[in-house]
Amino acid sequence: MNGAAVELVDVGKRFGARWVLESIDLRVPEGETTAVVGESGSGKSTLLQLINAVYSADRGAVRVLGEPIPTIDLHLWRRSIGYAIQGAGLFPHLDVRDNVTLLARLAGREPDFVEQRFRTLTELMGLGRDLERRFPHVLSGGERQRVGLCRALMLQPKLLLLDEPFSALDPIVRRDLYGLFDRLRARESVSTVMVTHDPREALRLARHVVVLRGGRVQQSGSIDAVLREPANEYVRSLWSDGFA
Amino acid sequence: MMRLLPMLFSLVCAVHATASERIVVGSKSFNEGYLLSEVVAQLLERAGFDVERRFGLGGTLICFDALTHGDIDVYVEYTGTVAQAILKLDTTPTVDELNASLAPRGVQLLRNFGFDNTYAFAMKEYLARRLGVSTISDIANGHGDLRIVVSHEFLQRSDGWPGLARAYGFARTPGGIEHGLAYRALDDGAIDVTDIYSTDGEVARYGLVVLTDDRRFFPEYRAAPLVRSALSQRAKDAIDSLAGTITAGQMQAYNARVTFGGVSYQQVASELLADRGIRSDRGRTSGSIWPSLRHNTAVHLRLTTIALSGAILVGVLLGVAVYRSRWLSGTMVYVAGLLQTIPSIALLGLLIPLLGIGTVPAIAALFLYSLLPILRNTVTALTTMDPVVSRVALAIGMSRSEQLRYVYLPLSMPAIVAGIRTAAVISIGTATLAAFIGAGGLGDPIVTGLALNDPRLILQGAVPAALLAVLTEISFEGIERLVVPRHLASATHEGG
Numbered sequence: 001m002n003g004a005a006v007e008l009v010d011v012g013k014r015f016g017a018r019w020v021l022e023s024i025d026l027r028v029p030e031g032e033t034t035a036v037v038g039e040s041g042s043g044k045s046t047l048l049q050l051i052n053a054v055y056s057a058d059r060g061a062v063r064v065l066g067e068p069i070p071t072i073d074l075h076l077w078r079r080s081i082g083y084a085i086q087g088a089g090l091f092p093h094l095d096v097r098d099n100v101t102l103l104a105r106l107a108g109r110e111p112d113f114v115e116q117r118f119r120t121l122t123e124l125m126g127l128g129r130d131l132e133r134r135f136p137h138v139l140s141g142g143e144r145q146r147v148g149l150c151r152a153l154m155l156q157p158k159l160l161l162l163d164e165p166f167s168a169l170d171p172i173v174r175r176d177l178y179g180l181f182d183r184l185r186a187r188e189s190v191s192t193v194m195v196t197h198d199p200r201e202a203l204r205l206a207r208h209v210v211v212l213r214g215g216r217v218q219q220s221g222s223i224d225a226v227l228r229e230p231a232n233e234y235v236r237s238l239w240s241d242g243f244a
Numbered sequence: 245m246m247r248l249l250p251m252l253f254s255l256v257c258a259v260h261a262t263a264s265e266r267i268v269v270g271s272k273s274f275n276e277g278y279l280l281s282e283v284v285a286q287l288l289e290r291a292g293f294d295v296e297r298r299f300g301l302g303g304t305l306i307c308f309d310a311l312t313h314g315d316i317d318v319y320v321e322y323t324g325t326v327a328q329a330i331l332k333l334d335t336t337p338t339v340d341e342l343n344a345s346l347a348p349r350g351v352q353l354l355r356n357f358g359f360d361n362t363y364a365f366a367m368k369e370y371l372a373r374r375l376g377v378s379t380i381s382d383i384a385n386g387h388g389d390l391r392i393v394v395s396h397e398f399l400q401r402s403d404g405w406p407g408l409a410r411a412y413g414f415a416r417t418p419g420g421i422e423h424g425l426a427y428r429a430l431d432d433g434a435i436d437v438t439d440i441y442s443t444d445g446e447v448a449r450y451g452l453v454v455l456t457d458d459r460r461f462f463p464e465y466r467a468a469p470l471v472r473s474a475l476s477q478r479a480k481d482a483i484d485s486l487a488g489t490i491t492a493g494q495m496q497a498y499n500a501r502v503t504f505g506g507v508s509y510q511q512v513a514s515e516l517l518a519d520r521g522i523r524s525d526r527g528r529t530s531g532s533i534w535p536s537l538r539h540n541t542a543v544h545l546r547l548t549t550i551a552l553s554g555a556i557l558v559g560v561l562l563g564v565a566v567y568r569s570r571w572l573s574g575t576m577v578y579v580a581g582l583l584q585t586i587p588s589i590a591l592l593g594l595l596i597p598l599l600g601i602g603t604v605p606a607i608a609a610l611f612l613y614s615l616l617p618i619l620r621n622t623v624t625a626l627t628t629m630d631p632v633v634s635r636v637a638l639a640i641g642m643s644r645s646e647q648l649r650y651v652y653l654p655l656s657m658p659a660i661v662a663g664i665r666t667a668a669v670i671s672i673g674t675a676t677l678a679a680f681i682g683a684g685g686l687g688d689p690i691v692t693g694l695a696l697n698d699p700r701l702i703l704q705g706a707v708p709a710a711l712l713a714v715l716t717e718i719s720f721e722g723i724e725r726l727v728v729p730r731h732l733a734s735a736t737h738e739g740g
Binding site: 049052054075076077078079080081082083085087089091092093102103106107151152155161 | 630632633635636637638639640641642643644646650651654655
């Protein structure tokens with residue numbers, strides 16, 4: 001068994017007395033995109049934040065890129081994991097360039113590297129140079145999300161975590177972003193875990209899927225396998241109905 | 245060695261004392277207090293002492309505490325006040341008995357100036373005639389519609405209203421008023437009866453009549469210098485030289501010259517000395533108000549700037565230190581809020597036993613008042629951060645200090661600066677009260693003006709203080725534009 005970007009063994013997480021995730025066993029293959037699909041309250045966002053140790057598991061073991069989560073200097077370790085979120089969560093007091101490059105500068109990267117990497121990513125994501133010095137509040141939703149993706153990839157992470165990154169966008173913008181995301185994936189070799197409530201988005205972007213409901217994994221595997229042989233009625237209904 | 249040290253110490257003290265003994269003269273904040281303390285100050289200056297004036301201290305206990313703490317060396321007190329308000333005696337002891345009680349506290353009364361300035365009740369003459377009133381008993385029995393309003397201090401002292409009410413059988417409790425305003429209120433017909441001092445210059449001026457103390461309730465109030473026992477004999481002798489030389493009638497006249505003659509109390513003090521064959525070169529009646537205005541403004545700004553800087557440092561650091569704990573930050577903001585509810589003049593009074601009088605307690609009080617708005621705004625801004633932004637800051641790998649420095653603090657800056665702005669304006673207003681504990685500033689002319697019934701003096705403090713507050717508001721608008729990150733204000737309105 002080699003090539004697991006993320007591995008969860010019997011992982012549980014509770015908030016107070018309520019277990020939001022129960023006994024999760026999961027293996028995210030390296031170098032590919034895995035979608036975690038579930039309705040709101042299914043625990044999918046919590047799952048994502050167990051991977052970058054924003055939350056710590058109350059039970060079980062989490063291994064990322066073959067290693068257990070370290071106990072010291074967590075913030076340094078998190079820099080090897082990209083993270084983007086619905087609505088982008090850009091820092092409102094920083095312009096586009098500073099939003100994307102802040103962490104690289106904090107990490108002490110060479111100015112040349114920072115400059116070149118910023119250039120590469122913004123061009124890849126179709127962000128014009130005229131946007132560099134703009135502040136988040138004047139950007140469109142799609143532009144913000146593209147800046148958010150640039151920020152997530154700035155430090156060349158081995159693993160990319162996406163929390164509903166395309167959800168708040170209108171359909172046309174979303175379709176464009178899917179295209180840009182494809183381009184990105186072709187250039188950057190990065191294992192990706194993407195949380196979404198939209199089964200069609202999972203179909204469009206991922207090769208593997210984990211279906212989550214009520215804090216439990218309903219089924220996981222390649223998209224093809226899950227489509228061909230749904231484990232239960234709920235999984236089957238996903239692809240026909242989507243979510244309301 | 246053990247025996248040498250004390251010897252050396254006393255030697256140093258002796259040398260220091262003879263070289264130039266600096267004497268701090270305090271005064272109570274009413275006209276006669278200013279005048280007599282100025283007389284004492286000029287006597288000392290004439291005798292070659294280096295004199296510092298701390299006039300207009302707000303009330304008997306503030307003066308007395310300042311004296312026992314060594315913040316001042318001498319002020320003029322009244323024998324009745326020493327007995328009743330300071331020593332809490334019911335009897336009227338002799339000066340020797342008083343000094344026996346004062347000795348353990350390191351202070352002593354020198355011989356009195358000669359006149360008795362006791363409390364008295366006064367009202368307009370025509371009103372007294374119309375009602376057929378001439379004694380305090382007359383107004384105690386009947387005439388319930390007379391508006392009796394007395395000075396704040398009189399209302400509280402056992403030798404004031406409480407004792408008087410018992411002695412005469414007054415049933416109602418009167419309202420309180422600043423002594424300096426009481427005459428004007430009498431004259432305007434806003435009040436009918438008030439307590440006065442029997443040497444006040446206003447009695448004749450306002451057509452008042454003093455009601456007879458027919459039950460002999462009021463004790464003697466002989467004005468006498470109250471000094472620290474440790475003061476050199478030479479200084480005590482200098483002060484003592486006027487003992488028994490001023491009559492009540494003369495004192496009324498001197499007081500009237502200050503209150504109505506438009507003559508400064510400094511000038512009248514040197515006249516008083518000249519009348520007794522003592523020449524004083526300190527009849528300074530400076531023509532221009534600018535030097536004192538400049539000085540007071542500078543002192544005012546220094547008080548508020550130091551207090552505000554401390555409050556910014558402590559408030560922001562404290563906010564940063566506690567904001568992660570809801571319990572701690574809640575407690576801190578609550579405590580700071582509690583401090584804010586203490587009336588400023590009371591807070592100043594409470595600080596005297598701890599810090600004495602003058603600049604230090606004034607700055608401490610202003611600091612405590614400035615703390616709340618800064619601390620509260622800091623904590624609120626830090627705890628109400630957009631959850632998406634704070635989650636991202638953590639998830640992309642920023643350390644706690646990096647989150648604070650690059651995300652939390654810049655985003656909290658508008659709220660923090662707004663808190664500082666509020667604190668600054670509060671400080672500038674409150675600092676005018678610092679004059680009551682001898683810290684100077686723009687409150688100085690206000691306190692003096694109130695005591696001397698001089699609206700011009702009051703304006704000399706009030707107008708620049710108000711201007712300063714407005715100027716502060718304006719300059720903070722500029723500061724906000726500079727300090728607050730660009731586009732932040734509009735970005736926070738945008739939401740999403």
